[in-house]
Amino acid sequence: MKIKQIEVFAINLPLIKPFVISYATYPNMPSIIVKLTTECGLIGWGESVPDDHVTGETPEATFAVIKNTLAPILIGQNPMQFEKIHELMDAAVKDVPAAKAAIDIACFDVVGKKLSVPVYQLIGGRYHEKFPVTHVLSIDEPEKMADEAEQCVELGYSSFKMKVGRDVAGDVKRIKAVRNRVGDEIAIRVDVNQGWKNSANTLQALRQLESIGLDWLEQPVVADDIDAMVEIKLKTATPVMIDEGIRNVRDMREIIAKRAADKVNIKLMKCGGIYPAMKLANMAEMAGIECQIGSMVESSIGSAAGFHVAFSKKIITSVELTGPLKFSKDVGDLKESYMIPYIQLNELPGLGVDVNERILAELTQYSEVVQ
The missing domain is CATH 3.20.20.120 (Enolase-like C-terminal domain)
Incomplete structure (x- = not known):
């Protein structure tokens, strides 16, 4: 199994009420969604929610580093090789943990689906x-x-x-x-x-x-x-x-x-x-x-x-x-x-989450495809 394509979506998740913490107020939550497709047609979903106060990343920078740096080096790689995937990402760019998390999560999701088991x-x-x-x-x-x-x-x-x-x-x-x-x-x-x-x-x-x-x-x-x-x-x-x-x-x-x-x-x-x-x-x-x-x-x-x-x-x-x-x-x-x-989690393969691509498209501000 090899990674064929990675799509990156910058979205805004609408909050029911603003989320207020010590250093910021969020009227909505910016997020970067990753859609990873393998050569056999399986899809894995990942997400990055960066925070410049916590992870040292902004949503704009996270989108860019996934699109320009992480996704290109992973095309053709086997998503089952988790250690190698992280080694490649770490060699390509220092830190940016939230960006790497999106790729990591998508890999686990697609591998779980491939093996027909939940990620746990x-x-x-x-x-x-x-x-x-x-x-x-x-x-x-x-x-x-x-x-x-x-x-x-x-x-x-x-x-x-x-x-x-x-x-x-x-x-x-x-x-x-x-x-x-x-x-x-x-x-x-x-x-x-x-x-x-x-x-x-x-x-x-x-x-x-x-x-x-x-x-x-x-x-x-x-x-x-x-x-x-x-x-x-x-x-x-x-x-x-x-x-x-x-x-x-x-x-x-x-x-x-x-x-x-x-x-x-x-x-x-x-x-x-x-x-x-x-x-x-x-x-x-x-x-x-x-x-x-x-x-x-x-x-x-x-x-x-x-x-x-x-x-x-x-x-x-x-x-x-x-x-x-x-x-x-x-x-x-x-x-x-x-x-x-x-x-209580379900027992579906991968993350067990059904992604609604219509809502994803509705919330998307901009997106890119890397092949």
Whole structure:
């Protein structure tokens, strides 16, 4: 089996409501979709959702690097040779993990279809039967976030990920408002997206939140300040998770060596796809660090890829892949697998996602074909 053609689509996924985090507000979600076709006529779908604050890539640059650099060197290659595919991509261009993730995901999808097995069977087999779905609360006024949380509890949600990071005092009010509204039995995870900058600000906030009973605190400081994470972990009983600070094997080695986190948030867009994500999960497992598969608010394609990784590993104990629930229109049908408060994957070959090419065409801003 060899790759015959790669099509690249730049699209905008329409959000039901704007997605607000510490450093940006997204009225819609830019995404790059890859359609990989083999000589035997099979199709694999991949996705890239880059973020210049996280992956160091923009959608425009990602489209260009896939079209001009990655796709041309992969025509004629065997998509089953995952290690070789990544070696070729890494030799052609440094970093650009989200761009490489799109190719990686498309390769796994088409290989699963070729062998008539779900992607999780290619990476260890299914371990988890289902995962709880965590609702993500965008940054808003404290009472509005509490209102949304209360409504979601009534729908069956039992855990929340709160986006904060605008200012410490306001964030403490937001977190307390949600806890007071939903009660002590609901799990609350707080994601600062680097917004508290340093350990001093973070510890100031945690002193006011120790009684709240947070599940964990995620990436309060700037991504590269691993030493600040070490200090926070030593001075608080609240578990801490690294997100933007874990992108590759080098980062994971440092985190393990310094015991800088209780948990790591692995995202396919940060590390380069399914194959590199499995390497990070295996490293974390050897060190006894629990993992989460996180979201860059991908469509059904990228979200399904993350779920296949999560469902295959015991050390992966949580997921936050809720992109398909946030879109008013999606290119795939993964939303059907969400049965709140759980998600359960189907057993279809590849990613198990039916891509609607009519909707893809409707959302496409521009596209290119590489043969």
